[in-house]
Amino acid sequence: MLSVGGDFHEVCDECGFHGGTLDPSATVARMRALPDRWSEVMSQDEALLRARPEPDTWCAIEYAQHVINAIASIEWGARLFAAGRAPDWDELSEDSLPGAFEHATHDCGRFELADTLESLTVVANSMAAFAESLTPEEQAVVAVYADDWVINTTAVIRHALHDAEHHVLDVRRGIARQQLRR
Ligand SMILES: [Zn+2]
Numbered sequence: 001m002l003s004v005g006g007d008f009h010e011v012c013d014e015c016g017f018h019g020g021t022l023d024p025s026a027t028v029a030r031m032r033a034l035p036d037r038w039s040e041v042m043s044q045d046e047a048l049l050r051a052r053p054e055p056d057t058w059c060a061i062e063y064a065q066h067v068i069n070a071i072a073s074i075e076w077g078a079r080l081f082a083a084g085r086a087p088d089w090d091e092l093s094e095d096s097l098p099g100a101f102e103h104a105t106h107d108c109g110r111f112e113l114a115d116t117l118e119s120l121t122v123v124a125n126s127m128a129a130f131a132e133s134l135t136p137e138e139q140a141v142v143a144v145y146a147d148d149w150v151i152n153t154t155a156v157i158r159h160a161l162h163d164a165e166h167h168v169l170d171v172r173r174g175i176a177r178q179q180l181r182r
Pocket of ligand 1: 166
């Protein structure tokens with residue numbers, strides 16, 4: 001996380017995400033594009049989407065459910081930021097959020113593909129609408145997001161986008177790994 005002139009730029013050397021390239025309107029546009037990006041990467045034989053490429057690497061459905069859960073969780077945190085408070089993540093009830101699953105156990109069969117893509121659309125659009133509603137003052141609130149992560153509301157929202165875009169790459173890689181093995 002780079003601190004740049006009062007803003008906070010998350011930079012990822014795995015997927016190339018750079019928060020400094022995204023102003024609020026670009027962030028909203030990319031958030032609204034997530035459902036199409038995920039639909040595209042999930043346009044595969046469903047067996048490929050439901051196989052873990054490695055025993056400890058999530059299948060595509062699990063990654064999508066993680067992203068759904070992450071966007072919903074991060075929106076919860078971002079709303080506290082906008083209200084001037086740091087989130088206490090222990091207060092977040094996982095059961096109240098979509099996309100909660102047992103990460104160590106491969107049990108993606110309980111999630112339908114169409115429902116998964118629909119949930120992703122719902123949470124992405126919700127986050128985009130929330131982001132669009134923020135005043136410049138709300139965007140600029142700085143608080144503790146997590147240990148060693150003191151950032152502003154804008155960077156919190158961009159973090160949700162990064163998570164969702166980063167895992168598109170993970171899904172593409174997992175599918176490619178399986179195709180090479182066939
Ligand atoms: Zn990344």
